[in-house]
Amino acid sequence: MSEGYAAALPANAWNWVAVWRRNYLSWKKIALASMLGNLADPMIYLFGLGTGLGMMVGRVEDASYVAFLAAGMVATSAMTASTFETIYAAYPRMHHQRIWEAILYTQLTLGDIVLGELAWAATKAFLAGTAIAIVAAVVGYAAWPSLLYVLPAVALTGFAFASLAMVVTALAPSYHYFVFYQSLVLTPMLFLSGAVFPVTQLSGPFQQAAHFLPLAHSIDLIRPEMLDRPAGGIALHISALCLYAVLPFFLSMVLLRRRLMR
Amino acid sequence: MSNVAIDLNGVTKSFGNKVIVNGLSLTVASGECFGLLGPNGAGKSTIARMVLGMTRPDAGKITVLGVPVPAQARLARRGIGVVPQFDNLDLEFTVRENLLVFGRYFGMSTRAIKAVIPSLLEFARLESKADARVGELSGGMKRRLTLARALINDPQLLVMDEPTTGLDPHARHLIWERLRFLLARGKTIILTTHFMEEAERLCDRLCVLEHGCNIAEGSPHALIEEHIGSNVIEIFGGNPQELSSLIRPYVQRIEVSGETLFCYTPDPEQVRVQLRGRAGLRLLERPPNLEDVFLRLTGREMEK
Numbered sequence: 001m002s003e004g005y006a007a008a009l010p011a012n013a014w015n016w017v018a019v020w021r022r023n024y025l026s027w028k029k030i031a032l033a034s035m036l037g038n039l040a041d042p043m044i045y046l047f048g049l050g051t052g053l054g055m056m057v058g059r060v061e062d063a064s065y066v067a068f069l070a071a072g073m074v075a076t077s078a079m080t081a082s083t084f085e086t087i088y089a090a091y092p093r094m095h096h097q098r099i100w101e102a103i104l105y106t107q108l109t110l111g112d113i114v115l116g117e118l119a120w121a122a123t124k125a126f127l128a129g130t131a132i133a134i135v136a137a138v139v140g141y142a143a144w145p146s147l148l149y150v151l152p153a154v155a156l157t158g159f160a161f162a163s164l165a166m167v168v169t170a171l172a173p174s175y176h177y178f179v180f181y182q183s184l185v186l187t188p189m190l191f192l193s194g195a196v197f198p199v200t201q202l203s204g205p206f207q208q209a210a211h212f213l214p215l216a217h218s219i220d221l222i223r224p225e226m227l228d229r230p231a232g233g234i235a236l237h238i239s240a241l242c243l244y245a246v247l248p249f250f251l252s253m254v255l256l257r258r259r260l261m262r
Numbered sequence: 263m264s265n266v267a268i269d270l271n272g273v274t275k276s277f278g279n280k281v282i283v284n285g286l287s288l289t290v291a292s293g294e295c296f297g298l299l300g301p302n303g304a305g306k307s308t309i310a311r312m313v314l315g316m317t318r319p320d321a322g323k324i325t326v327l328g329v330p331v332p333a334q335a336r337l338a339r340r341g342i343g344v345v346p347q348f349d350n351l352d353l354e355f356t357v358r359e360n361l362l363v364f365g366r367y368f369g370m371s372t373r374a375i376k377a378v379i380p381s382l383l384e385f386a387r388l389e390s391k392a393d394a395r396v397g398e399l400s401g402g403m404k405r406r407l408t409l410a411r412a413l414i415n416d417p418q419l420l421v422m423d424e425p426t427t428g429l430d431p432h433a434r435h436l437i438w439e440r441l442r443f444l445l446a447r448g449k450t451i452i453l454t455t456h457f458m459e460e461a462e463r464l465c466d467r468l469c470v471l472e473h474g475c476n477i478a479e480g481s482p483h484a485l486i487e488e489h490i491g492s493n494v495i496e497i498f499g500g501n502p503q504e505l506s507s508l509i510r511p512y513v514q515r516i517e518v519s520g521e522t523l524f525c526y527t528p529d530p531e532q533v534r535v536q537l538r539g540r541a542g543l544r545l546l547e548r549p550p551n552l553e554d555v556f557l558r559l560t561g562r563e564m565e566k
Contacts (some may be wrong), residue, residue, distance in 0.1 A: 098350035106367035236561035
C-alpha cells in the first residue's frame with residue numbers, strides 16, 4: 001500500500017473518540033425521537049408478525065414463533081440502525097455539510113473520522129438491539145442473563161454493518177443509490193439469514209449462501225442465547241462478523257481517500 | 263523552527279490531463295502575509311489543499327512548519343488554522359458548541375477549550391451570539407466564527423482560501439481588521455484571493471498565478487512599481503478601439519478591458535488634451551494599483 005494510504009489510516013487508538021463525541025452531542029438533542037424511530041420498526045415487526053403469524057405457525061424450532069422472531073429482530077434492528085446511520089447521516093456529513101472536510105483541517109486523519117463514524121453507528125445499533133432484547137426479556141421471550149452474551153454480539157453486528165454501509169457511502173454519487181443497497185442487499189439478507197423463518201426452509205443453494213451472510217452469523221450467535229439453547233460455532237460466527245467489520249473498513253478507506261483527498 | 267513557514271519546490275499537480283499547478287516554487291516566511299492571486303481556475307485552492315496535505319502533489323516537495331507534507335501533514339496541521347472558501351461549520355450546533363467540538367478534534371480537553379472560548383468569541387465579536395445556532399448567523403458572522411474556529415489550536419500559520427468572498431463591505435473590512443490584528447501578533451497567513459484590494463491591504467508579498475505558474479512575485483508596492491510605474495487614466499463612454507488609436511502616441515501602454523480603456527502614461531495632461539471636447543467620455547485619473555498589475559499580467563485583450 002502506498003505511503004499516502006498509510007498516512008490516511010487512523011493515527012492512533014483514541015483520535016476517533018472526538019468524532020464519536022461530536023455525533024453524540026448532536027444525537028443528545030434529538031435522542032428521544034431518534035430512539036423511537038429506531039425502535040418502532042422492529043417492534044412492529046416483532047409484535048405484528050409475532051402475534052399474527054405466530055397463531056398460524058405455532059411453534060418454530062421448538063420455541064413459540066414470537067420468541068423465535070425476537071432474536072431475529074434484535075439482530076435485524078442492529079443491522080438497520082447502523083446501516084441507516086451510515087448512509088443517511090454520515091453520508092450527508094461527508095458530502096453536503098462538508099463536516100469531514102473541516103475535520104481534516106485538524107490533526108485527525110480520514111481513518112480517525114471513519115472509525116469514529118463506525119463506532120457511532122455501532123453505538124446506535126447497540127442501543128436499538130439492546131432495547132428490543134430488553135423488551136423481549138420483559139415479556140418473557142428471553143432469559144435476562146442471556147443478555148450478557150447477546151449485547152456484545154449486537155455491538156459487533158452494528159460494527160460489521162456500519163463498515164459495509166461505509167463502502168456504499170464511499171461509492172454513492174447521491175442519496176438515490178442507497179435504495180439499491182436497501183432493497184437489493186439488506187432486504188434479501190433479512191429473508192436469507194433466518195431472521196423471520198428458519199434457514200432450513202430455504203432450498204439448498206440459498207442455504208449455502210446464508211453461510212456467507214453477516215446477518216446469518218449474527219442471528220446464529222444471538223438466537224441460541226436468547227432461547228437458552230446450546231450454541232455451536234461461536235468462534236466461526238464471531239470471526240465472520242469481525243471480517244465483515246474489518247475488511248470493508250479498509251476498502252472504504254481506499255475509496256474515500258480517492259473521493260475526498262484527490 | 264526555522265523562519266520559513268511554507269516552502270514549495272517544483273510542485274506539480276494534474277487532474278486527468280489538465281495541469282492545475284505547474285512546477286510551482288515559492289517560500290512564505292514566518293510572520294508574513296503571503297497572497298496567492300489569480301483568476302478562477304489558476305490553481306489557488308489546489309495549492310491551499312496541498313499545503314494542508316489534503317491533496318497530494320504529483321511531483322515536487324512541500325515543507326510546512328518544518329515538516330514534509332503530505333507525509334507528516336498531520337503534524338503540520340497541529341500548527342495550522344484553516345478558513346475555507348465555503349463555510350463548513352456544523353449547522354446542528356450553536357456557536358459555542360462549534361468551537362467545543364472543533365477543539366476536541368485537536369485533542370484538547372473540554373476544560374482547555376472552555377478556557378479559550380471567551381477570548382475567541384470576543385475576537386470574532388460574537389459574544390452575544392454564543393448560544394445562537396449557526397443557521398441564525400449572517401454571512402459575515404459565519405465567516406468570523408470560521409476564523410475563530412481556525413484559531414482554537416492557537417496556530418502559527420493560517421491558511422485562508424478566499425476569506426472574504428461573498429461578504430458585504432462592512433463584513434469584509436471587519437475581517438481585514440481582524441487579520442491585521444493577527445499579523446501584528448506574529449501569525450503567518452497565506453491567503454488566496456481575487457480581490458486586489460484585499461491583497462494590497464493585507465499582503466506583505468504575493469504571487470500572481472496563471473495556469474498554475476508563478477508569473478510574478480513580490481510586494482504589492484514593488485509589483486506595481488515594476489509592472490505599471492505610471493499613473494493610470496481610465497476612460498469609458500466611447501469606442502475603445504477608436505480612442506486607443508487616437509491617444510496611442512502619447513501613452514506608454516493601453517489596455518482594453520470590456521468597455522474601459524486603461525492608459526498608462528507619465529504625462530496625463532497630453533491625454534486629456536487629445537480627448538478634450540469629446541462628449542460623453544468619462545476620465546478617471548488615479549495612482550496605479552494591483553488590479554492594473556493583475557490585468558496586465560493575466561492579459562485581458564492586451565495591447566501594446
